[in-house]
Amino acid sequence: MKLIYRILSVTAAAVTAAVMITSNAFAAEHRGDCNNDKAVNSKDLLTLSSFILNEGDMCEGCGDFNGDGVVNVYDVVIYRRYLAHTLSIVPSGTWIGRDFDGTRFFSFKDGYGHYVNAETGDSMGFDFTAEDNELEFTLGTAGTTAAADIIWKNDLFFDFEWRDTGCEHLTFLCEDDIELNEPLTGFYVTGGDYSVRYFDIKGYTGSYRARFDENDKGNYCYYFRGNNIVFIDEKNYAKKAAFTRIDRDHFDLVWENGKTEHFTRREVTVKDGITYINGILIVNKTYALPSNYGPGGLTPETQAAFNEMQAAAASEGLSLKVCSGFRSYDYQATLYNSYVARDGKAKADTFSARPGHSEHQTGLAADINMASDAFLNTPEAAWLAENCWKYGFIIRYPKGKEDKTGYKYEPWHVRYLGKENAKLVYESGLCLEEYLSIASSYS
Numbered sequence: 136m137k138l139i140y141r142i143l144s145v146t147a148a149a150v151t152a153a154v155m156i157t158s159n160a161f162a163a164e165h166r167g168d169c170n171n172d173k174a175v176n177s178k179d180l181l182t183l184s185s186f187i188l189n190e191g192d193m194c195e196g197c198g199d200f201n202g203d204g205v206v207n208v209y210d211v212v213i214y215r216r217y218l219a220h221t222l223s224i225v226p227s228g229t230w231i232g233r234d235f236d237g238t239r240f241f242s243f244k245d246g247y248g249h250y251v252n253a254e255t256g257d258s259m260g261f262d263f264t265a266e267d268n269e270l271e272f273t274l275g276t277a278g279t280t281a282a283a284d285i286i287w288k289n290d291l292f293f294d295f296e297w298r299d300t301g302c303e304h305l306t307f308l309c310e311d312d313i314e315l316n317e318p319l320t321g322f323y324v325t326g327g328d329y330s331v332r333y334f335d336i337k338g339y340t341g342s343y344r345a346r347f348d349e350n351d352k353g354n355y356c357y358y359f360r361g362n363n364i365v366f367i368d369e370k371n372y373a374k375k376a377a378f379t380r381i382d383r384d385h386f387d388l389v390w391e392n393g394k395t396e397h398f399t400r401r402e403v404t405v406k407d408g409i410t411y412i413n414g415i416l417i418v419n420k421t422y423a424l425p426s427n428y429g430p431g432g433l434t435p436e437t438q439a440a441f442n443e444m445q446a447a448a449a450s451e452g453l454s455l456k457v458c459s460g461f462r463s464y465d466y467q468a469t470l471y472n473s474y475v476a477r478d479g480k481a482k483a484d485t486f487s488a489r490p491g492h493s494e495h496q497t498g499l500a501a502d503i504n505m506a507s508d509a510f511l512n513t514p515e516a517a518w519l520a521e522n523c524w525k526y527g528f529i530i531r532y533p534k535g536k537e538d539k540t541g542y543k544y545e546p547w548h549v550r551y552l553g554k555e556n557a558k559l560v561y562e563s564g565l566c567l568e569e570y571l572s573i574a575s576s577y578s
């Protein structure tokens with residue numbers, strides 16, 4: 136009984152001592168920086184505790200908070216109090232809040248900072264001043280002001296009590312300012328060392344789910360840091376991956392376990408029975424057109440692009456002409472059935488599309504000069520392969536991609552994608568199926 140009383144009274148004295156120790160006093164005396172890392176935080180508490188348990192070293196005297204000449208458990212008590220209640224410091228580094236105005240990041244450094252609405256990707260810089268645990272913000276160029284009381288829980292958590300509007304809980308993320316690269320907004324499908332996963336990314340937040348594992352799903356937010364991207368799950372557990380942007384629609388992540396995951400943006404919309412992927416009308420063995428669909432000829436845009444390409448080739452003494460452009464559903468049916476009668480279905484499927492599955496029905500595809508292997512040995516074939524992307528076309532069924540496109544190499548068949556998309560697909564070295572991460576096979 137007597138012993139308990141003694142501990143209580145010492146603790147009461149310790150609390151008084153703790154209140155008297157200001158953060159400035161700590162800094163001036165380096166008292167509290169038990170691990171000598173020039174910061175006073177909960178890591179020092181670990182060092183102090185280890186020292187008392189004879190499990191580690193500590194600089195002489197830096198743990199003797201109550202100045203009684205002994206480093207012992209009473210110093211730990213004072214230190215806890217200090218961290219929990221008497222801390223009067225300005226936040227620095229990057230923090231995350233989730234429960235006030237959506238998910239947002241705050242970065243603070245020396246009176247300046249910025250916050251990011253993680254869902255929209257919008258960000259705004261601010262100046263701030265701190266006095267008596269109250270922060271006064273001046274936002275952006277408009278100079279709007281806001282104020283919040285800051286209530287420290289410990290050095291990893293604090294609350295902002297926003298004036299009249301409510302409380303926001305903030306959790307420490309990292310010492311540095313976060314980087315604001317272009318957000319990855321979009322719907323992505325992955326391949327690589329993991330089974331297929333789907334990522335729906337909005338600004339700096341998102342969700343994912345695995346294709347085959349019901350339990351493998353979750354929400355996260357993320358930020359960039361150097362060449363890395365850091366994902367933070369709902370429990371604020373961080374996972375880092377090396378980030379490499381490949382092009383507009385692709386990036387790679389190498390996770391810390393060494394596994395690589397390839398991300399392909401793939402946004403599918405279906406309108407009037409027609410499938411568009413990232414805005415590109417898709418027809419192959421997987422994706423068909425309705426039988427009544429047909430522009431009746433090359434679309435005006437495709438025709439104009441062909442004319443431009445034809446003129447450019449002519450200036451180099453080469454002759455390009457369309458030997459087969461638009462083909463209707465019914466015409467394709469006649470054509471395909473004649474090939475099946477002649478060569479059998481399996482062979483016909485390698486070079487002729489089933490009705491509804493021909494790109495020629497779109498009015499966006501054309502066979503140039505002659506739809507035969509003899510075309511390959513002409514200077515026009517070489518010119519087309521090298522230059523058609525400049526006019527918005529791609530060689531739709533390239534050599535070596537037969538298992539992806541579902542068709543044998545057709546150097547004469549071009550598909551209009553528009554200049555931006557054609558350039559991206561050309562530069563990727565991928566066929567369209569690979570570029571969009573889609574299949575081409577009859578079901």
Ligand SMILES: [Zn+2]
Pocket residue numbers: 495500501502506548
């Ligand atoms: Zn063709």
